[in-house]
């Protein structure tokens with residue numbers, strides 16, 4: 312089943328067309344990586360998917376067959392969760408940070424929250440030793456895991472990752488990608504769709520089912536990962552890969 316259907320999405324800010332008739336579908340359980348040069352419109356596109364952005368002058372976005380505008384924006388943002396480049400850590404332990412958002416959820420029993428907690432820390436790759444550590448003292452990669460676990464506590468249906476490894480060094484980023492790979496398998500089981508922006512093409516090749524490439528606000532390619540990296544008949548994709556020496 313189609314989770315998201317993006318149809319002729321056009322976004323203008325000031326004088327500039329940021330997204331130009333962007334169309335593609337994301338299926339349930341699919342993990343899509345969004346790549347492309349800086350300024351191509353990747354973050355704008357991702358933010359449009361849970362209405363964090365403005366400036367749409369054309370097209371529509373359907374989620375589960377329903378236009379995004381038909382959803383209550385708070386419900387939408389709980390279910391379509393946005394994971395920022397760097398997780399914010401509040402004073403308190405990792406465990407307190409993970410449980411923070413969900414404690415205000417209505418209609419959820421304590422028992423259900425405990426169940427979500429056990430699942431969230433497993434899926435986000437959090438070790439028991441980390442739980443009692445002051446969140447601010449955790450490494451960058453561990454803080455990202457805490458941020459993801461906090462998001463998973465809200466039981467989202469879709470995850471939008473905006474360059475989750477951007478603030479990490481290469482080694483930490485590689486380790487964190489292994490966590491994302493495990494998380495991806497859990498998300499697939501739950502039929503959750505995920506979209507992730509990345510500048511590191513090796514991450515896209517490691518994680519994605521499909522790769523969406525944007526350039527100057529337009530879709531250049533939307534291909535299964537193997538096709539994107541191994542057999543790019545599309546000249547612009549080939550040039551992009553060449554520039555990254557892949």
Ligand SMILES: Nc1ncnc2c1ncn2[C@@H]1O[C@H](COP(=O)(O)OP(=O)(O)OP(=O)(O)O)[C@@H](O)[C@H]1O
Pocket residue numbers: 324325326327329347348349350351352353354355356
């Ligand atoms: N309010 C605005 N007015 C005019 N141009 C804007 C505005 N907001 C964003 N832009 C432009 O829109 C373009 C797309 O921005 P966006 O952040 O979506 O790109 P991106 O592909 O995510 O870039 P990066 O990889 O560098 O994060 C950029 O050229 C940016 O300068």
